[in-house]
Amino acid sequence: MEKHTSEQSSEKIDLTIAEEKMNSSIEKALYNPECWSFWKRLRQLMIAIIAIILAIYVIYFAAAGGLPAWQHRAVFTSIGLILCFSTFSYHKNKKPGHLLFDVVPLTLSIALLGHVFLSYPEIALRQGASTLFDQMVATVTILLIIEGVRRTIGHAMAILALFFWLYIFIGPIFPGILGHQGFSYGRMTDALFITTNGIFSDPIYVASTVLILFLIFAAFMMRTGVGQFFIEFAFSLTGRIRGGPALASVLSSGLLATVSGNGAANASMTGPFTIPLMKRVGYTKTFSGAVEAVASQGGQIMPPIMGAAAFVMAEYTGIPYIEVAAFALLPATLFFTVVGVVIYFQARRLGLEGIPGYQLPNFWKLIAGKGYLILPLVIIIILMVIGYSPMRAGMWALLSVFILSLFKKESRLNLMAILAALEKGIRNAVPTIMACAGAGIIAGSVIMTGLGMSFSRFAVEMSGGQLLPLLLLIMIASIILGMGMPTVSAYVILATVAAGALTELGVEMIVAHFFVFYFGIFSGITPPVAITSYITAGIAGSNPLRTAVYSLRVGMAGFILPYMLVYNSSLSLEGSFISIIFGIMTALLGLVAFAGFIEGCMLKITAVWERIFLLVSAILLVSDHIWTDFLGLALLLFIFIYQWSAKDKRTLMDISSVERKGL
Incomplete structure (x- = not known):
């Protein structure tokens, strides 16, 4: 089959996102x-x-x-x-x-x-x-x-x-x-x-x-051109790789989402650029919309800002924000790594290639010219590591945005730009203010009536006091309660109503809160109320429900990681150095095996028996036992060696058949 490549033009591809002129x-x-x-x-x-x-x-x-x-x-x-x-x-x-x-x-x-x-x-x-x-x-x-x-x-x-x-x-x-x-x-x-x-x-x-301070901070960051920098940075890093445009979309949308704090809004902003580019190099409409939805929604689990819900989590749990962010870093890295693997497998399945280097931004020139734009995020992390509160860190980071904007004419903020950014930040915050006030009504009612304790007892009784059935019940409740809600309000409700049931059965407090936090976020790509997926489907011109279902496939790591946090202590960085490293590697390989099972492709399109082996390998690797880990590794290694050495040339699917089948 003829491989799909980008248009062989001597000109660089246009990576310019539409600037928001007269937007306030x-x-x-x-x-x-x-x-x-x-x-x-x-x-x-x-x-x-x-x-x-x-x-x-x-x-x-x-x-x-x-x-x-x-x-x-x-x-x-x-x-x-x-x-x-x-x-x-x-x-x-x-x-x-x-x-x-x-x-x-x-x-x-x-x-x-x-x-x-x-x-x-x-x-x-x-x-x-x-x-x-x-x-x-x-x-x-x-x-x-x-x-x-x-x-x-x-x-x-x-x-x-x-x-x-x-x-x-x-x-x-x-x-x-x-x-x-x-x-x-x-x-x-x-x-x-x-x-x-x-x-x-x-x-x-x-x-x-x-939250309001960081939303103002995000408005100032976008005014200085950081959104454009993230797009160019992502493409300079990953554009040449097989499936590079989709990988770049994940990276750029994820970076923007952790700043903007709203998956649906981020998809509306970056989707009109990333989705057509993915379609241009050969990805299907459905897959392109799903990738953008998963990246935009998943950015909220990536430190340092995490859609700002991490600040609420710090208040609720009493755990310092920097510890919450540090705990979130490893699962978020695993999530985006596995999303990248899914994209790579899909690219191999369709025979896609990357974008020629001459059409992409030069990485070193980009860093030299615009790298300073990332410094405010670095300042936030440094200040909170040395003990500043999130509010003070956000204030100094906001000041740093203004100072750094003075370095170059194209990013310089005049008085009108400053006033417009202040207005934009507040007006963007209105839904968040309403969501938090509404969440306050719910949380206050739950505390006043004792419903949180009642729900915890009810859930524990329904599960028979067993952890896995309880996790499944909490997962379903979290997805239902999180549907159609912003991250902050979804987390507040879930933390008030559901997290206590998990701690009753011995789950660590921070793990219990992350469990409901993750499912509250990924309800945004879960049918039937998959708001972010429906937005990207409209941009891609694909079927909304089909795009939402495929979003579940692309973002499947987001639905497995919460369970891994509960059962795999290595992800909480508990134990010896060797056991932690081994646990992280087996968790990653388990997710990779599951990605191969879902996509039906690794180095080549998998046969039915190979997919079954990959599923068994994933289940064994997710379990936190040494003998299951080694058996799962053996199965995964066997499939890899078999596909690498096999003489048969398995026919790749063409785009039209993929679209007809809804893949």
């Missing part, structure tokens, strides 16, 4: 006024000013502190609601401005901001003796948050938040351990509104200090 309200209103009427320009300028003021306050708070805890979180949430109802309409096909459904909630949000700013500290002193007015304000706040969640995140999380709020009152009608004695409206007001255990609990605290 303040830029559009001031520099491109003809696109809006006077009143719309004025409205957008007001929104931009509010966002910029909030951004400046957040940076000031990180540097010097600010309002007391409850007041700070309540003011932050109120401004988030104002921006939400100013920006997101009650219906996705409508523009904001409807008198009843947009103006009324916006007015109530402004009134809420005034109330929480002026009523402190008196409101805190009324804990346990809330007034009727307090209860009314709490009710309006909760309803505004639920509606904000619906507009920004979707119906699934909004319904979930509404259910958990109502569960406080209707719990007595539930049977057995899922029920409770019921609570008064005053107790609900105390728990969810007046204290810092509900709406204004850890998720909003982390959102208002760390």
